[in-house]
Structure formats: C-alpha cells, structure tokens
Amino acid sequence: MSTCGAVVGGVSLDHVDVVTQSVIQGVISKNGTPAKVGYVRLLDKTDEFVAEVPVSPQGEFRFFAAPGNWNVVALIPGGSARTTVEAHLGKIADLEIAVS
Amino acid sequence: MSNQALVDAEWALAHLDDGKVVFIEVDEDTDAYAGNHIRNAIALNWKTDLQDPVRRDFVNKEQFEALLSAKGVANDDTVVLYGGNNNWFAAYAYWYFKLYGHGDVRVLDGGRKKWELDGRELVSEVPSRAATKYVAKEQDRSIRAFREDVLKAIGTQNLVDVRSPDEYAGRLLAPAHLPQEAARIGGHIPTAANIPWSKAANEDGSFKSLAELKAIYEGAGVDLNKDTIAYCRIGERSAHSWFVLHELLGVKNVSNYDGSWTEYGSLVGVPVAVGDEPGTA
Numbered sequence: 001m002s003t004c005g006a007v008v009g010g011v012s013l014d015h016v017d018v019v020t021q022s023v024i025q026g027v028i029s030k031n032g033t034p035a036k037v038g039y040v041r042l043l044d045k046t047d048e049f050v051a052e053v054p055v056s057p058q059g060e061f062r063f064f065a066a067p068g069n070w071n072v073v074a075l076i077p078g079g080s081a082r083t084t085v086e087a088h089l090g091k092i093a094d095l096e097i098a099v100s
Numbered sequence: 101m102s103n104q105a106l107v108d109a110e111w112a113l114a115h116l117d118d119g120k121v122v123f124i125e126v127d128e129d130t131d132a133y134a135g136n137h138i139r140n141a142i143a144l145n146w147k148t149d150l151q152d153p154v155r156r157d158f159v160n161k162e163q164f165e166a167l168l169s170a171k172g173v174a175n176d177d178t179v180v181l182y183g184g185n186n187n188w189f190a191a192y193a194y195w196y197f198k199l200y201g202h203g204d205v206r207v208l209d210g211g212r213k214k215w216e217l218d219g220r221e222l223v224s225e226v227p228s229r230a231a232t233k234y235v236a237k238e239q240d241r242s243i244r245a246f247r248e249d250v251l252k253a254i255g256t257q258n259l260v261d262v263r264s265p266d267e268y269a270g271r272l273l274a275p276a277h278l279p280q281e282a283a284r285i286g287g288h289i290p291t292a293a294n295i296p297w298s299k300a301a302n303e304d305g306s307f308k309s310l311a312e313l314k315a316i317y318e319g320a321g322v323d324l325n326k327d328t329i330a331y332c333r334i335g336e337r338s339a340h341s342w343f344v345l346h347e348l349l350g351v352k353n354v355s356n357y358d359g360s361w362t363e364y365g366s367l368v369g370v371p372v373a374v375g376d377e378p379g380t381a
Binding site for chain 2: 039
C-alpha cells in the first residue's frame with residue numbers, strides 16, 4: 001500500500017508504464033534559477049484542488065493526472081504563478097513555470 | 101483562529117525551547133525531516149512507527165507506549181504535530197494520539213508548508229530527549245470506524261468522502277501525484293457526500309476560519325446532528341477532515357474510517373456508486 005503522501009519532486013517515472021499515465025511535470029524557477037523551496041498544486045478545470053507536491057531541490061514536480069485540462073499553481077516563498085495545461089494519455093506534458 | 105487544538109507560528113516560536121512541549125514532524129518522507137525541520141522537533145514515521153509491521157493495522161497499545169517512551173515523550177507533555185501535505189499526516193497523527201488518549205496534543209496551523217513559505221528557520225540538528233515510561237490508554241473506538249460501521253451508515257448516517265471529485269466519481273483511483281495503478285475499483289460508498297478535505301484549507305495549508313469551515317459542511321447539506329464517518333483512500337486526508345469537524349468545530353460523533361477506499365473498494369459484495377452523485381442506499 002502506498003501512502004497518499006507527496007514525494008518531493010513527484011514520484012519517479014522509474015518502473016511506471018507511462019503509456020497508461022497522463023503525466024504533467026515541469027520545473028519552477030525564479031529569476032532564471034530553479035526554486036529550491038516551493039509547492040506545486042494541481043487543480044481541476046473548476047479550480048478544485050486535486051494534488052500537491054513539494055518541489056525537488058532542482059525545482060521539479062510531477063503529477064499523474066487524467067486526460068483533460070488542468071490548472072497548475074506554483075507557490076514559493078514570496079511569490080506564486082499559475083498556468084494551464086492539457087494532459088493526454090500516454091504523453092508527458094512538460095512545463096516551465098517562472099515565478100516573478 | 102483561536103482553538104486549543106491549533107497553534108500558530110508565534111505560539112510555536114515561544115515554545116520551541118520548552119522541554120515539556122514536544123514538536124513532532126510526521127511525514128512518510130523521512131528525507132524531509134533529515135534535511136531540515138523545526139528546531140528541537142523530533143520525527144515520527146507514518147508507516148514504520150505507526151503501522152503494524154505485518155498486519156494492516158495500527159501499532160497496538162504496548163507498541164505505541166514503547167515508541168513514545170523511546171522518543172522521550174511523556175504523558176504530561178504537550179505534543180505539537182506538524183508535517184507536509186497540508187498537515188495530512190499531522191492530523192492523522194493527532195487523531196492517532198487522541199485514539200490512544202494523549203492529554204494535550206495540538207497541530208501547528210499550516211504545518212511545514214506554511215512554515216517554509218513564510219521563510220521561517222529550519223535546522224538539521226536532531227535533538228535528544230531522555231526516554232520516558234509512556235502509558236497509553238485503550239483505543240477510543242468512538243473516533244475510529246470500521247467497515248461494519250460504514251455499511252450500517254449507508255443511507256442512515258453521514259458518510260463524508262473527502263477525496264477529490266475525480267476520485268469520488270471513480271475517474272481517478274489515487275491522488276494525482278501518484279501513478280494511477282491501483283487494482284481496485286473506482287467510485288464511492290453510496291450516499292456519501294463529497295466534501296474534499298482541501299475545502300477546509302487555505303492555499304498555504306492553514307485552516308480556514310471557523311465560520312468558513314461550518315459553512316462548508318452546512319452548504320453541502322450534511323446534518324451534523326447525525327453520526328458522521330469520514331473516509332478517503334487510506335485515512336490520512338479524512339483525519340484532516342475529522343480534525344476539522346471534531347476538534348475545530350466541536351462536532352461530536354465523528355469518526356475516521358482508516359480502512360477507507362483501499363479497503364472498501366476491494367470488498368466483495370458491497371454496494372458502490374460511481375459518478376458525481378451520492379447514489380442511493
């Protein structure tokens with residue numbers, strides 16, 4: 001049994017059959033540098049919270065969503081940013097989110 | 101928010117060096133604590149410390165006593181829990197401490213996330229606490245629900261599914277930060293209302309005001325005069341909602357079904373509803 005807990009940076013894709021997943025992943029940065037501390041929230045198209053992960057020391061995050069449109073919100077000390085993404089089954093959606 | 105069960109960062113800062121106040125970080129990701137943590141905080145591991153190593157169940161009374169004794173927690177200590185994931189694990193541990201009858205236990209509002217986002221100090225030094233002789237009480241079954249309780253509650257008492265709407269409907273089998281690989285079926289317990297735990301939390305992980313929290317449940321049509329059972333996937337997020345209902349709003353007769361969907365969604369012969377509506381008994 002896996003926990004509901006969030007792994008820093010998101011669960012590794014090792015041993016995951018990506019063909020069966022709709023992966024949303026990316027990097028959070030500020031001033032061109034990856035954010036070492038921060039959290040990324042996945043919201044559905046109605047802005048309902050779905051999941052959240054702390055970023056890795058390289059500012060990375062990853063979600064396993066369902067196909068469709070999603071909102072992604074990045075929170076770091078002193079700032080936040082928001083973007084939208086469309087996830088597709090069997091594909092990895094890569095995002096670069098800059099927090100001003 | 102003023103409540104005995106909840107402390108804020110200012111209260112925490114004033115008590116970090118109080119030997120009778122034990123800050124405990126609870127997270128399955130032990131790397132987080134090892135990397136840094138609130139000064140003088142110790143750690144409990146959600147899985148290895150609080151779960152039986154063989155059976156799918158909690159550690160028993162004697163194991164819990166041995167754990168807290170070794171960690172240096174005394175019966176008359178004030179325990180302040182905090183963790184990641186918007187305090188899911190802290191709320192879970194809070195419920196767990198209450199289950200075994202600890203007297204003074206509290207949650208740090210916002211947990212690790214708010215502490216980090218506010219830029220507060222985190223350290224890597226691990227404190228040492230002298231061992232104690234902790235004595236736990238028998239489990240308080242009034243706050244823990246089992247599958248028989250859930251089956252009896254269908255159509256008669258409140259069932260509150262605190263997972264995301266997509267998990268409730270059966271479109272996702274697990275939170276979206278985990279691979280969707282579970283073998284069990286999707287859906288929810290018939291007649292359960294879907295009130296995601298996240299509605300109770302602000303973006304920084306802190307709890308919403310009491311008025312806002314009350315409005316969430318009343319707005320969802322839940323009659324809090326009835327008994328209420330909260331559940332999610334494995335009982336952590338529903339511990340968060342249990343904390344809101346039982347500890348912040350003071351609603352009695354609220355229990356947490358820690359078997360949750362991993363158990364119910366794998367049972368043979370029980371009713372299941374799919375889609376966005378609660379369904380019928």
